[in-house]
Amino acid sequence: MAARNAPADLLRYAGVTLMAGLVLLPLAVMGSTSLKTQADTFGSGFSFFVSPTLDNYRTVLEGRFLGYLGNSIVVGVGSTAITLILGTMCAYALSRFRFAGRTSIAMGSLLLRTVPPAVLAVPVYFIWNGWGIGDGLGGLILVYVALNLPFTIWLLYGFIEQVPGELEEAAAVDGCGPFRLLFTIIVPLLKPGLAAAAIFTFRIAWNELVLASVLTDRTTRTMPYAIYLFITDVGVEWGKLMAAGILLALPPLIFTLVAARQIVTGLTAGAVKG
């Protein structure tokens, strides 16, 4: 549009760089601290550069940590897959059919989107134990799917609305059944939306602490709760805590760097296109 203005651009770069620096600074502190010995973390003054050691990571990875990592992966991937399938189907129904109960579903799911996990902890512990799913990964997946469906439906609805109806009509004329139609014709067109929804669901399922703390036991614990329990009394072992934190944060960070575009799409889709 306007002619390129070099000094202004330079200022802009300085601005974004500063902001990126502020964003990255605490993460750098975390990374650097995770490589320090206990004695170094207590030394007066803070310094990024010390003789690095992997001891903290070694200690953290001892014991059950890998098991907890496995649980987190099962819960993260399981919740995400189920949420996407159920959410796509429901969003499709809301978008393509006018039926009794449609408005209630739409309104209800939007209201439920705001339920805080802390509110759910007590009743879910109470009910899930009654059902006998109080300490398995299945119970945890159920509540994460339920928590994520409202946002996923909201998000995917917007994407399905943009798919022209003619495609389906043509396919239906060819004798394609409604389910096959959804999964072979529509779903491939939703890729950006699905990616965004997947990342957001995974983010909750991977990071959530409160529900994970009441719905798991010693063997089914997920990473955030394992790390929370890791905070010890033997002095504050910052190095080990930060190492555990890095291990917890790494998968979402990698995801983010790989799929930032989808995240931004997901964030803005509901608002901008709505």
Added chain:
Amino acid sequence: MQLSSLRLRRRLLPWMFALPAVATMAFGLLYPVAESFRLSFYELKLGEAVSPEAFRGLALFAEVLADSAARQSMLVTLHFAFVVVALEMVLGVGIALALEKPIRGMSAFRSIFVLPMMIAPICVGLIWRYMFDTNAGPINAWLEPFGVKPAWLADPGLAFLAICVTDIWQFTPFVFIMALAGLQGLDRSTLEAAHLDGVSGWQMIRHIKLPLIAPILAITILMRLIDALRGLEVVYAMTNGGPGLSTELFSLHIYKSAFVTQRMGHSAALSVCLLIATMVLSAALLAFANPIRRGR
């Protein structure tokens, strides 16, 4: 016969698509919320079964409403939500306006800006607890040349400031991305027309751009408000609500009632209060922007 069965199928078809999700939300979300309402009438310890002797009617609500700690925690939460959302909006939108023009490499920067909100809240809490640690933390180490050594998390005012800084660190980039998406989606011809009419600078922002992206900003505000009302893990790891109740967000208050003092009914009554507060806000959210209702 044939026809009516076909009609029936057509009637049922949408429900075949919607039912799995609806049932999951009903069992996994709606039922627990309803159970919360029911439990709020009973004085029960965590893990105890509901029994008629434990029924207290509205007594637990009366207790919550009369409880100065619950009130203080609600005030802390609203204060926190107001401060962080206001600052994040000003900062995020301001930066977006400054950086609105597309620059090379912006997508890389955007990836960086998304990072904080993807990290587990418990992790964010730990990082910042370390950052603000009086003796071992980097912030005080950087402040040392200035001869000050604030006891960040041991002072009510500073601890509140610390949790606000943490939230601003985590979510200002979110506001920035939302606002930037809104600004870059604006109709160029409108802006050009305004420009030709001699509107520029602050006038342009104040009277053209901001009103045009107002709907997005409204949604952003409401999403942040709801999140601010939900959060507890960050504060849990940083201050555990202290000193006193100065950083005790309401969700943390509920959590403590349920799992520290183990009063299931009392925590359910607190939950109902929080639910009502969030429902009021989400009703506002619906009024501003409900894509599904607007559809066709």
Added chain:
Amino acid sequence: MRISRRHSLKAAGAAATMLAAPGIVRAQGTLWSKLRGQTIVVNLPSHPHYAVAKQIIPEFTAATGIKVEIDEMQYLRLKDAQVLQMGKPKGDYDVIVYVIMWKTEYVQRKFLVELEPMFGNADLAMPDYDRGDIIKAYYEGLGLVGGPRGYLPGPGAKLYGIPYGAECSVLAYRKDLFAKHDLKPPVTYDDLIAAARTIKTREPGIGGLAQRAQAGHQVTAGWLIHLTPYDGQVIDDKFEPRVADPAAIKATEVYKELIDTGPAGGAAFDFGQMMNSFLQGQSAIYCDSISVFGPARNPASSKVVDTVGYTVHPKAVKHSGELGGFGMAIPRNSQRQEAAFAFIQWMTAKAQDVKVTAKGGQPTRLSTLDNADVRKIYPVDVYRECLKIANPDWRPIIAEWTEISEKVLGIGLSDVITGKAQIAPTMADAATKIRAILDRAGYYKSRG
């Protein structure tokens, strides 16, 4: 048959049993043979004592064939995890390590197995297990529930747990700093307050007394340290709150004074930060659990290894020290109660107690204090003095204690030490709130 075995063991002599003689192992081999191959789950805290105790658990498995899985967590998280498990029909834990202040609540909610019948079962009880040798204050304070006031020894009290990692309070100070400023080890609270002030004013960057003070449980515990020496109490014999009495007000003033002359950031310390502040040389005095003994000797955790002196908890109006720490108990919904009982006995038996104490753990038995190896590394004489003043009524361990501690005192005291609230009105408000909690729980009903 069984009696004769018991006799023969006794005849084998105390010296042999103390060194984990093969005789015991063999006896256990027959004693617990049917438990061989079982796996028990032990929920224990990440705490200096248990960090050491964990190291000998493989020996238990080798001796008995009972496998042990450990679930370790920060000590204040134990209760969440335990209650969540014990509230289920079938729990995950076979042995739980509890903090003294939860014992009454657990028993009242019928979470724990009574131990006396198990000691009466000759198939389960170790023949030479000497309960009389366990330090009496610990045995009564941690193990017994149901006596006077619900938690004190006396009529009605029953055994629900065995102390392990129990503790009383001790005062630790930096000998070098005290010598430098010509200070004597504090005998009275006036000495303590003066010493703390001297250090704070004369040693830049170093605080006087390191205390716990984080909002919630920690600040209440830090305050309790000073309450009974000033002859204050939280509730009296009629369960009336006494936190606004002059004695309690005085103790609160002292607590705040010591926070003010303490290390920077001290008004938010939890237990670990408090101990660390002393061990890293940021505070000159420590007055809390004797669990400091082990870490203070360890160069990995302590920068002050050679300069720590110990003395008894100072006297204000009277001598009165902490009595607290951990015990081990068996949840009712454990599926492996017998193996769990075997574990508890083995860990707390004489030979193991010596071994763990020598490695830096905390002794449970009187005989351990007599052991020559233990005497070499453990300040036994001071410890005996500390035990003498350990006060079983140091904190009211009623079932409602957690709520009183976390939600009333834990908030009010935190506001006081950070200067946000005045002492007198805060404590008056706390008394009202405590009374409301106890009233709701039905403490005043019988008196109409």
